[in-house]
Amino acid sequence: MRAPTVPAGAAGLPTGRLADALGRPLRDLRISVTDRCNFRCGYCMSKEVFDKDYAYLPHSALLSFEEITRLARQFVAHGVGKIRLTGGEPLLRKNLERLVEQLATLRTPEGRAPDLTLTTNGSLLARKARALKEAGLDRLTVSLDSLDDAVFRRMNDVDFPVADVLAGIDAAQAAGFDRIKVNMVVKRGTNDHEVLPMARHFRGTGVTLRFIEYMDVGATNGWRMDEVLPSATLIARLQEQLPLVPLEASAPGETAARWGYADALGRHDAALGEVGVISSVTQAFCRECNRARLSTEGQLYLCLFATQGWDLRSLLRGGASDEAIAAAIAPIWQQRSDRYSELRSQLPPDAPTAGTGRRRVEMSYIGG
Numbered sequence: 600m601r602a603p604t605v606p607a608g609a610a611g612l613p614t615g616r617l618a619d620a621l622g623r624p625l626r627d628l629r630i631s632v633t634d635r636c637n638f639r640c641g642y643c644m645s646k647e648v649f650d651k652d653y654a655y656l657p658h659s660a661l662l663s664f665e666e667i668t669r670l671a672r673q674f675v676a677h678g679v680g681k682i683r684l685t686g687g688e689p690l691l692r693k694n695l696e697r698l699v700e701q702l703a704t705l706r707t708p709e710g711r712a713p714d715l716t717l718t719t720n721g722s723l724l725a726r727k728a729r730a731l732k733e734a735g736l737d738r739l740t741v742s743l744d745s746l747d748d749a750v751f752r753r754m755n756d757v758d759f760p761v762a763d764v765l766a767g768i769d770a771a772q773a774a775g776f777d778r779i780k781v782n783m784v785v786k787r788g789t790n791d792h793e794v795l796p797m798a799r800h801f802r803g804t805g806v807t808l809r810f811i812e813y814m815d816v817g818a819t820n821g822w823r824m825d826e827v828l829p830s831a832t833l834i835a836r837l838q839e840q841l842p843l844v845p846l847e848a849s850a851p852g853e854t855a856a857r858w859g860y861a862d863a864l865g866r867h868d869a870a871l872g873e874v875g876v877i878s879s880v881t882q883a884f885c886r887e888c889n890r891a892r893l894s895t896e897g898q899l900y901l902c903l904f905a906t907q908g909w910d911l912r913s914l915l916r917g918g919a920s921d922e923a924i925a926a927a928i929a930p931i932w933q934q935r936s937d938r939y940s941e942l943r944s945q946l947p948p949d950a951p952t953a954g955t956g957r958r959r960v961e962m963s964y965i966g967g
């Protein structure tokens with residue numbers, strides 16, 4: 600853990616336009632609100648590691664909603680326009696809608712409310728969707744790796760039924776969430792046979808399905824390159840059954856490449872919707888990466904594959920003013936040069952890691 604230093608004078612005060620060492624702006628803040636999850640997906644929180652003896656963070660270590668909002672306010676002043684709540688499973692954090700209410704009051708330097716989104720495994724969504732919508736949450740992303748109940752129960756490793764996640768998505772649509780995204784991590788030999796059934800299920804429903812290449816996140820998921828299904832192969836497979844046309848990115852720094860379902864004339868049919876592919880392994884998108892990550896206990900990470908964070912909680916709890924916190928964040932972002940996936944893609948396919956040999960932080964701790 601590194602302690603941030605606060606620059607003297609007006610240096611580091613927010614301008615709404617902070618750029619890192621590679622010229623990438625700070626636009627997206629992902630906030631992990633809990634390191635716990637009720638699923639045990641092997642690629643994220645495998646049972647072997649996250650067992651009953653695993654030492655989760657004590658409640659006192661977690662940032663309170665007020666602390667999170669205070670930090671988020673400084674990030675928004677520096678140019679963040681999108682805030683995503685993650686975990687662990689964020690809906691396990693009690694009364695999360697109160698945090699959403701607080702974050703919904705933030706304003707960018709241009710006076711705009713930041714886009715507020717949340718990623719969830721969907722298990723508690725049926726119960727929570729309405730309260731989240733009323734609190735001001737704009738959008739939702741639901742993780743779902745299979746529609747086949749047996750495969751899904753095996754992948755979440757806690758025997759959770761797929762029907763309950765689908766009921767959560769229905770409840771979210773009924774509560775007024777449109778533009779819902781469903782993220783499917785595709786692991787060759789495990790659930791790649793589910794790509795087509797998933798596409799057929801969500802086509803024309805208003806839900807955008809996104810396929811994520813299985814990644815070597817954290818230090819415990821036993822990742823192997825031969826279990827990655829490259830997005831190009833996946834799109835070719837889909838095209839054989841469901842014609843697609845490429846679409847423009849909807850925002851700079853967007854992680855997913857968009858493909859629209861085509862009509863009989865080969866044009867995008869908006870009523871059928873679209874899919875996305877997130878090619879984190881085969882087509883690294885570090886060059887446009889504008890994301891910062893705040894861990895459950897207030898450590899700032901600059902990359903999903905980071906080995907070390909910056910301790911913002913010590914500033915918060917040490918009595919630093921808002922100005923001092925904002926001034927500490929600026930040089931941390933300005934010095935950022937992380938581009939892990941890009942570096943890894945330059946290594947031979949069988950190389951285990953492009954890291955420095957240090958242990959990478961787990962995804963459940965900093966959010967995916």
Ligand code: SF4
Pocket residue numbers: 884885886888889890901902903904937938939940941
């Ligand atoms: S590897 Fe790091 S820098 Fe590259 S896109 Fe992912 S989070 Fe961003």
